[in-house]
Structure formats: structure tokens, C-alpha cells
Amino acid sequence: MGAFFLMKLYDYIIVGQGLAGTLLAFQLKRLGKRVFVIDKYRKSTSSKVAFGAYNPMVLKRFTACWKVEEQLQPLYDFIHNFEETFQTSIHTSLKLLRKFHSIQEQNLWLEKSEKPRLRPFMNAEFTPNTSDWIHADHGYGEVNHAGRVDLKKMISLFRHQLETEDTLLDEDLDYNSLEIAENLVSYKSIMAKKIVFCEGHRLTQTPFFNYLPLMRTKGEIVTVKLDGLELNELIKSNISVLPLGNDEYKVGATFNWEDKDEICTEEAKQELLSKLAGLVKMAPELVHHEAGLRPTVKDRRALLGAHPNHSNVYVFNGLGTRGLLISPYLSLQLINAMEQGVPLDPEVDIKRYESEMTC
Ligand SMILES: Cc1cc2nc3c(=O)[nH]c(=O)nc-3n(C[C@H](O)[C@H](O)[C@H](O)COP(=O)(O)OP(=O)(O)OC[C@H]3O[C@@H](n4cnc5c(N)ncnc54)[C@H](O)[C@@H]3O)c2cc1C
Incomplete structure (x- = not known):
């Protein structure tokens, strides 16, 4: 009884605060929903590495x-x-x-x-x-x-707000401490009506959703200094070059379907620098080299919806290579589904993979 009173009740627990979790939590809070976020801080994630x-x-x-016509306005x-x-x-x-x-x-x-x-x-x-x-x-x-959206800044500002409001737990979710009942989810001292998993490529480790065909595509980018190039446009060739100001540019990205880690490789660095040399007649000074795993899906569509056996356990994932463009639009769709039972677009609804679930 005593322990029960110490528990705090929320509308949603959101696991993961990358692009997906931040978008969803922000939109839910705007609707007046009480949101608690569990996110293990990592310096380098897909969202933090991305060009944005x-x-x-x-x-x-x-x-x-x-569906780009439907996505720009929500963005x-x-x-x-x-x-x-x-x-x-x-x-x-x-x-x-x-x-x-x-x-x-x-x-x-x-x-x-x-x-x-x-x-x-x-x-x-x-x-x-x-x-x-x-x-x-x-x-x-x-x-x-x-x-371009500065995703690192966006994630960091939102995280700071959550910390100030005491609605953030910085740890990897311990699945053994999670209890799911029909209308209630509890995790340690936190209770909520619903839980949404926004774990990016770590979805493959989630017992609820590891049956979904998340492929994970590694991407590496470098940041270089090109003194005097004075480029103000984003140039897309066989690589992209994004001006950051102060003569710095992000150059990327590679696509690797074999490696499933976030370790920077010499091979990818050389690939990027050689493609850059094909575009820019200037020797670059290397500033940073970063790697991330994009949450990509077999059919190139996102993964949204409720778990087949638990109507209050949801997933928001599979944002792929264009997470920024699609996530505001998709987050609103998911909220309509969770709050009002509006059916999801079948192309992104995880119901399309129900036959792949074995238990
Ligand atoms: C090199 C590169 C360049 C890219 N460029 C662009 C671009 O220019 N434009 C674009 O739109 N997209 C781009 N993308 C794709 C984009 O980054 C992704 O679509 C998007 O960021 C994925 O966000 P996410 O929130 O699903 O995952 P993530 O960014 O991986 O976030 C997941 C978060 O959840 C946390 N987490 C995971 N599991 C748990 C758990 N069990 N408990 C607690 N916390 C957990 C992680 O620590 C992390 O903070 C790029 C990707 C890469 C790799």
C-alpha cells in the first residue's frame, strides 16, 4: 500500500529519446498528456550523428x-x-x-x-x-x-526540460522490472496507461518487438574544415556536403548493410574523403568522424502500432534514412491511433508483420 502511494501515474512512458521519442513526447505534452521518458544517454546515436x-x-x-505532400506541413x-x-x-x-x-x-x-x-x-x-x-x-x-534541423540541439533542449520536470530516467530499460497489465504499465516507481518503444536500432533487443524486420544500416560521416570554400548550399553529388559555418562541412554518408556496430572505420573515412576529392579541389582538414545505425526496415516503411497481444504497448520505429521528414507526420498518426483509435496507414502499421510473430 505504501509503495503504491509513492508511485507516480503518467499517461505515457516513452522508451528512447532520439528523434522518434523526442517528437512523440513533445507532441503528447502539447496535448496536455503526462509523459515520462526512459532514455540511456549515449553520445553517439543515429539521431545525433545525422545531418538533420x-x-x-x-x-x-x-x-x-x-507521401511527401502530407509530410511537409507537419514538419x-x-x-x-x-x-x-x-x-x-x-x-x-x-x-x-x-x-x-x-x-x-x-x-x-x-x-x-x-x-x-x-x-x-x-x-x-x-x-x-x-x-x-x-x-x-x-x-x-x-x-x-x-x-536542416539541428537534431543534437533539439534532443538536448528537450532532455533538459524533462530533467527539470523530473520526468526522465537515464538508464537502459530493465525488461524484468516492467509489468504490463490490461490498462496499466508499471516500471519501478513509475506507472502509466501506455508505453511506447522508440529505441531506434536497439528495437532488435526488445522482447515485445524483436520479431519486426529491422535491418539496421550503418552510416558514417566526417566533418571537415575547407578554408575559403565559402559554400552556403547543401550539395548532393555521390555524397552530400553540408555547410555548418566557420569553414566546417559535414560530408556523408556511407551505407553499410553488413556491420551492425557504431564503430568508425578507416575504410568509410577513406571512401568519404575520396568522394569529396571528386567534388572539391581542396585538401580537407579532418575535424570529426562519426558512425550510427539507421533503423531501416525490409519494406522501407516505418514501424508503428500496438503489440498484437498488448493493446497498451506500442512501437514507433523504422524511421530509416529520412527520419526527420516523416517523423512529425507519423507521430501525429500514432497519437490519433493511441488516443482515438484512428486506424494507422496500413503501409506503416506493424499489423503487416503479424505473421512473423512466433509467440
Ligand atoms: C550517418 C547518418 C546520417 C543521417 N542523416 C539523416 C538526415 O540527414 N536526415 C534524416 O532525416 N535522417 C538521417 N539519418 C537517419 C536518422 O538519423 C534516423 O531516421 C533517426 O534519427 C532515428 O531516430 P530514432 O529515435 O528512431 O533512433 P535513435 O536516434 O537511435 O534513438 C534511440 C534512443 O533510444 C535510446 N534507447 C534505445 N533503447 C533503449 C532502452 N531499452 N532503454 C533506454 N533507452 C534506450 C538510445 O540511447 C537513443 O537515445 C541519418 C542516419 C545516419 C546514421
Whole structure:
């Protein structure tokens, strides 16, 4: 009885405070929900390593991203609300230039930019290369509606708020201490109506959801100093180069489907520096090298929804390579499902993998 009174009751426990957990917790708090977050602090996570860039297009073949028309407004709303709440700035609009490698690519760009769905995102006029330091003889195509969110800053500000409100536990969830009843979840001295797992690539270790086909794709990036390059645009070639200010640039990223760790490798560093040399005629000074595991999924769609046997145990994961663009939109979908029973988009609902669950 005494122990019961010491317990605190919340609406939600959220496990993991990367991009997914931060987005979801922030949106729930805005709706007046009481949220408690359990997150083991790690210096290097997918969200902290990421460029934090977004753009509405897949730039390999010049196509639109999945449901992008529905995703941009929730992203802008989230940025606005977050900046207003924390009286800060986390967002930068970016000019995104896709380097053309051939005349054929220029022609394809022109053809695609006339398509009604792509017209808002593609500037039909080519942008010439004006820098003596860059190899881009065929110039660039400019993508509209691109930008960047400083994810490290966003996560850190939100974490600080949780700490101040005494609603954060900095530890890896001990699954043996978790009790799930029909309408109640309890963990040590915390009770909540629902729990949501937002653990990124660590989902593979969660007893509730380890049946889901999370692939995990390793990505490495380097930060370099390029004195005097004076580039203000995000350039996308066979690598991306993102200006950070003070002559520093993030360069990345690699894709590795074999390694399942977050250790920086010499091989990836050399790959990035060699691709950079193909774009920039200047010797870079290496500042940082970072690695992370993207939570990617077999069918390239996110993983959302309730556990098949526990209606108050949820997952928000599988944000993949474009977590920033899709997570505000998906977090609102998940909230509607959890709060009002609105069905999830079947393409992201984990019901599609129910047959893979063995117990
Ligand atoms: C090199 C690289 C570049 C990228 N660039 C971009 C980009 O430019 N734009 C973009 O949109 N996306 C990008 N991504 C993808 C993006 O990073 C991911 O989609 C997104 O950040 C995943 O967020 P998450 O919250 O699911 O996972 P994570 O960032 O991994 O966060 C999970 C959190 O949960 C905690 N945790 C896990 N398990 C537990 C547990 N059991 N108990 C307590 N805490 C736990 C972890 O410590 C961590 O804090 C990039 C990824 C990489 C690797």
C-alpha cells in the first residue's frame, strides 16, 4: 500500500529519446498528456550523428518521396512549435543543389520538372557552378523546400526540460522490472496507461518487438574544415556536403548493410574523403568522424502500432534514412491511433508483420 502511494501515474512512458521519442513526447505534452521518458544517454546515436537534413525528393532518379505532400506541413508545424516553446532556433532553410553528372541527367531533370507532382519541388532552370573550387561542369538542379534541423540541439533542449520536470530516467530499460497489465504499465516507481518503444536500432533487443524486420544500416560521416570554400548550399553529388559555418562541412554518408556496430572505420573515412576529392579541389582538414545505425526496415516503411497481444504497448520505429521528414507526420498518426483509435496507414502499421510473430 505504501509503495503504491509513492508511485507516480503518467499517461505515457516513452522508451528512447532520439528523434522518434523526442517528437512523440513533445507532441503528447502539447496535448496536455503526462509523459515520462526512459532514455540511456549515449553520445553517439543515429539521431545525433545525422545531418538533420530534409528534402522532398529522392535524388537518384528525381522522384518524390513517399507521401511527401502530407509530410511537409507537419514538419513545419513541429519546427515552429518547438522553436516557440523553447524560444530558440533549430531550423535552417537550405538551398539544395543536385550536381548533374551528364547531359542525360540534365535532360531527365527537365523532363521530370514538368510533371505536376514534381513541379513544386524542382526548379526547371539549371544553376551554373560559380566556384573555382568545385568540379561541377554540368551545373546543378535546385530542389525547393529543403532544410536542416539541428537534431543534437533539439534532443538536448528537450532532455533538459524533462530533467527539470523530473520526468526522465537515464538508464537502459530493465525488461524484468516492467509489468504490463490490461490498462496499466508499471516500471519501478513509475506507472502509466501506455508505453511506447522508440529505441531506434536497439528495437532488435526488445522482447515485445524483436520479431519486426529491422535491418539496421550503418552510416558514417566526417566533418571537415575547407578554408575559403565559402559554400552556403547543401550539395548532393555521390555524397552530400553540408555547410555548418566557420569553414566546417559535414560530408556523408556511407551505407553499410553488413556491420551492425557504431564503430568508425578507416575504410568509410577513406571512401568519404575520396568522394569529396571528386567534388572539391581542396585538401580537407579532418575535424570529426562519426558512425550510427539507421533503423531501416525490409519494406522501407516505418514501424508503428500496438503489440498484437498488448493493446497498451506500442512501437514507433523504422524511421530509416529520412527520419526527420516523416517523423512529425507519423507521430501525429500514432497519437490519433493511441488516443482515438484512428486506424494507422496500413503501409506503416506493424499489423503487416503479424505473421512473423512466433509467440
Ligand atoms: C550517418 C547518418 C546520417 C543521417 N542523416 C539523416 C538526415 O540527414 N536526415 C534524416 O532525416 N535522417 C538521417 N539519418 C537517419 C536518422 O538519423 C534516423 O531516421 C533517426 O534519427 C532515428 O531516430 P530514432 O529515435 O528512431 O533512433 P535513435 O536516434 O537511435 O534513438 C534511440 C534512443 O533510444 C535510446 N534507447 C534505445 N533503447 C533503449 C532502452 N531499452 N532503454 C533506454 N533507452 C534506450 C538510445 O540511447 C537513443 O537515445 C541519418 C542516419 C545516419 C546514421
